[in-house]
Amino acid sequence: MATAQSVTLSDxxxxxxxxxxxxxxxxxxxxxxxxxxVGAPVxxxxxxxxxxxxxxIRGAYTRIAGLSPQEQANGVVAASAGNHAQxxxxxxxxxxxxxxxxxxxxxxxxKLQATRxxxxxxxxxxxxxxxxxVAAKEDSARTGAxxxxxxxxxxxxxxxxxxxxxxxxxxxxxxxxVVCTGGGGLLAGIAxxxxxxxxxxxxxxxxxxxxAAWPASLxxxxxxxxxxxxxxxxxxxxxxxxxxxxxLVEELVDGIEVVGEDDLARAMLFLLERARLVxxxxxxxxxxxxxxxxxxxxxxxxxxxxxxxxxxxxxLLRIIRTGLTVAGRYLQFAVRVPDAPxxxxxxxxxLADLRTNVLEVQHGRTIASLGVHEVQIxxxxxxxxxxxxxxxxxxxQERGYVLRPV
Numbered sequence: 001m002a003t004a005q006s007v008t009l010s011d012x013x014x015x016x017x018x019x020x021x022x023x024x025x026x027x028x029x030x031x032x033x034x035x036x037x038v039g040a041p042v043x044x045x046x047x048x049x050x051x052x053x054x055x056x057i058r059g060a061y062t063r064i065a066g067l068s069p070q071e072q073a074n075g076v077v078a079a080s081a082g083n084h085a086q087x088x089x090x091x092x093x094x095x096x097x098x099x100x101x102x103x104x105x106x107x108x109x110x111k112l113q114a115t116r117x118x119x120x121x122x123x124x125x126x127x128x129x130x131x132x133x134v135a136a137k138e139d140s141a142r143t144g145a146x147x148x149x150x151x152x153x154x155x156x157x158x159x160x161x162x163x164x165x166x167x168x169x170x171x172x173x174x175x176x177x178v179v180c181t182g183g184g185g186l187l188a189g190i191a192x193x194x195x196x197x198x199x200x201x202x203x204x205x206x207x208x209x210x211x212a213a214w215p216a217s218l219x220x221x222x223x224x225x226x227x228x229x230x231x232x233x234x235x236x237x238x239x240x241x242x243x244x245x246x247x248l249v250e251e252l253v254d255g256i257e258v259v260g261e262d263d264l265a266r267a268m269l270f271l272l273e274r275a276r277l278v279x280x281x282x283x284x285x286x287x288x289x290x291x292x293x294x295x296x297x298x299x300x301x302x303x304x305x306x307x308x309x310x311x312x313x314x315x316l317l318r319i320i321r322t323g324l325t326v327a328g329r330y331l332q333f334a335v336r337v338p339d340a341p342x343x344x345x346x347x348x349x350x351l352a353d354l355r356t357n358v359l360e361v362q363h364g365r366t367i368a369s370l371g372v373h374e375v376q377i378x379x380x381x382x383x384x385x386x387x388x389x390x391x392x393x394x395x396x397q398e399r400g401y402v403l404r405p406v
Contacts, residue, residue: 007158007161008196009196009197011154012162012192015058015161016165018065018066019061019162022057026047026050028166028167028170029277031043031274031275033274033275038300039298039300040298040301041302042300042303043301044303044306047305047306047307048307049309052083052087053083053086053310054087054235054307055186055308056088056308057086058159058162058163059151059157059159059160059185060078060084060088060091061159062159064076064088064095064148074143074146075092075098075143076100076145077100077145077146078100078102078147078149079101079135080102080129081107081129081235081237082107082310083111085103086114086310088120089120093118093119098121099120099121100139101123102123102133103123103125104126104132105124105126105127107124108311108312109312129238150185151186151244152242152243154244156244157185161192164191167303168193168194174201174301175200175299175301175302177201177202177203177303177305178286179205179206180205180282180283180286181207182237183240183241184249185244185245186305187253188242188245188248191203191248192248202254202255202299203252204257204289205255205256206258206288207285208259208260209260210229211231211237213225213238214241215258217246218250223243223246231261231281232281233280233285234280234281235282235283236285259289261322264281266291267284268281269320269324271287272320278316280308280311281319282307283309286305286307287306324382328389331393332378332381334379335396335402336370336374336377336402338373339374343375344363344377347377348361350396356382356388359380359381360380361378361379362377362379363377
């Protein structure tokens with residue numbers, strides 16, 4: 001397999017042979033809706049439909065299968081909030097190994113259950129991945145189990161690079177590939193595979209703005225850790241680029257872009273509605289970048305990699321609501337009206353005339369700033385889009401209502 005110094009096309013081709021029969025190439029879906037927005041053909045590489053719900057099985061299996069018989073006998077240990085945990089657990093089960101995974105106490109219940117369902121022993125420690133990594137490495141030192149990193153090993157990068165080989169075969173005339181990135185394993189692997197065969201293809205990495213360690217690191221010429229992170233995209237919330245992926249990304253990747261939290265929510269909603277695909281926030285990062293670009297800014301055909309689809313349904317509900325708000329289809333505000341019969345009915349009647357759907361109404365009389373004869377009504381409305389939302393607000397203001405944020 002790959003050496004500690006580099007990852008080459010031959011390493012990735014060897015990983016692909018190893019993975020034959022373990023995974024199937026994931027679907028490549030053409031998106032007319034994104035094509036219309038971007039102004040160039042757009043295809044979606046659906047790693048959200050991969051075994052265990054993400055691309056992680058590629059690297060995890062490649063690394064674990066490459067262990068010596070003695071190493072395999074000691075089992076493996078990993079640290080992850082979800083996708084890597086499931087990839088390691090499934091790979092270990094397929095190879096008949098014992099697996100232990102350390103996950104933070106805030107990890108979602110579906111990810112915990114899935115990891116256990118693949119047969120791994122799960123321990124929850126701390127609240128961050130860094131704390132879990134410390135615990136996993138201590139476990140490794142104590143038991144002899146081999147620590148399987150999420151991205152920072154040549155075999156992991158080689159395994160992830162098999163996704164790049166599939167992209168070139170599925171869209172032979174691809175010109176731009178957009179990939180989410182955290183520690184850099186997937187991005188480095190895809191870039192290595194693609195640039196070796198098609199150096200003319202542009203490869204772009206995308207990070208969440210509130211967990212973007214790559215721009216400063218590339219500028220400094222070495223991995224630079226972040227001091228804080230705060231993003232819904234836990235799959236790419238990595239505080240420092242990996243030592244193994246870094247030189248590959250530095251040499252081969254054409255650019256790193258960042259997207260905001262609202263961009264991620266909007267992209268998830270777009271994929272759900274227009275592509276009928278469920279993705280996690282990290283998995284939507286590439287599409288979030290496409291939606292933020294001006295038409296004609298990217299040379300096509302474009303391939304956006306949807307890296308994973310493991311998301312807690314409760315989080316998905318909250319993100320859908322955020323996405324609808326960002327898209328101008330949810331309107332939330334409060335108004336103050338006389339505390340008298342008919343005030344609420346008149347307001348709701350006006351909203352009905354404006355063709356809005358009232359989703360929630362909250363009637364408040366105990367707000368300190370209210371007048372003695374006032375009541376505050378907080379509303380959540382479903383509208384037809386930004387123009388309709390603006391028309392509703394304008395009409396209410398014309399009728400004398402003062403709209404307040406909630």
